[in-house]
Amino acid sequence: MHFLCIEQKTQYVYYLSIVPLLLVSTISDSHAATYSINPTSTHIKFAIERFKNSATAGGFYNISGQLQYDPDLRAGDISLIIPIDSLNTGxxxxNKSLIGPDFFDAKMHPSARFKSTKWYFNKAKKPQVTRVDGYLTLHGETHPISLTATKFECGTSVGFKQEICGGNFTAMIDRTKWDINKFAWFGLTKNLQLNIKVEAARQ
Structure with a gap:
């Protein structure tokens, strides 16, 4: 009886050790399509209210990265690289003030990154993306954020004869969590509403 318990325990340990390998195999064997982010059609826009004056709109451009997407499996993954010196408010x-050492500090932190951790879909027969969770690395700090999808679709571009995925997302971040504190308590917007447009072409 004692020997049987040891044998059962051994089988249980083996089962626990093999499950992660099976999961990895399932992910790697999936047929998720890979897409390359189009920098000319991908941007992150925001608005900054300066000392209770009218808001100034700005954005980050020339964003690069990669998207993987499989609607049948309700699975996705996206990584974005955001050059800080692409910031433009008009x-x-x-611009110089925002990318300077008091704010985004492009010299010390030339890029920000977003990496998704989980995608959420509705329960419709044709699934739609509703939310994407992930981590935003900005100004040397990494914290979780959630992107709410207002639109996400894939289809063949008539002009380019290539499959394109595109979407719009929104997110709210508190810049002080990323240690960007300048004037946060004196009227310069602390919470930033991000409006994110992504477009990617199938590789």
Whole structure:
């Protein structure tokens, strides 16, 4: 009886050790399509309210990265690289201030990154993306954020004869969590509403 218990325990340990390998195998064997982010059609826009004056809109551009997407498995993955010096508000002086050491500090932290950890879908027969969770690395800090999908679709582009995935997402971040604190308590927007547009072409 004692020997049987040891044998059962051994089988249980073996089962626990093999499950992660099976999961990895399932993911690697899936047929998720891979897409390359189009920098000219992908951007992150925001608005900054300066000392209770009208808001100034700005954005980050020339974003690169990769998307993997499989609607049948209700699975996705996206990684974005955001160059900080691409920031543009239409005001050269304000641009320099924002990418300077008091705010985003492009010299010390030239890029921000977003890496998804989980995609959420509705229960419709044709699944739609509803939310994407992930980690945003910005200004040397990494914290979780959630992106709410307002639209995400894939289809063949008539002009380019290539499969394209595109989507719009929104997110709210508190910049002080990423140690960007300048004037946060004196009227310069602390919470930033991000409006994210992504487009990617199948490789």
């Amino acid at each position: 005001n050269t002086s304000f």
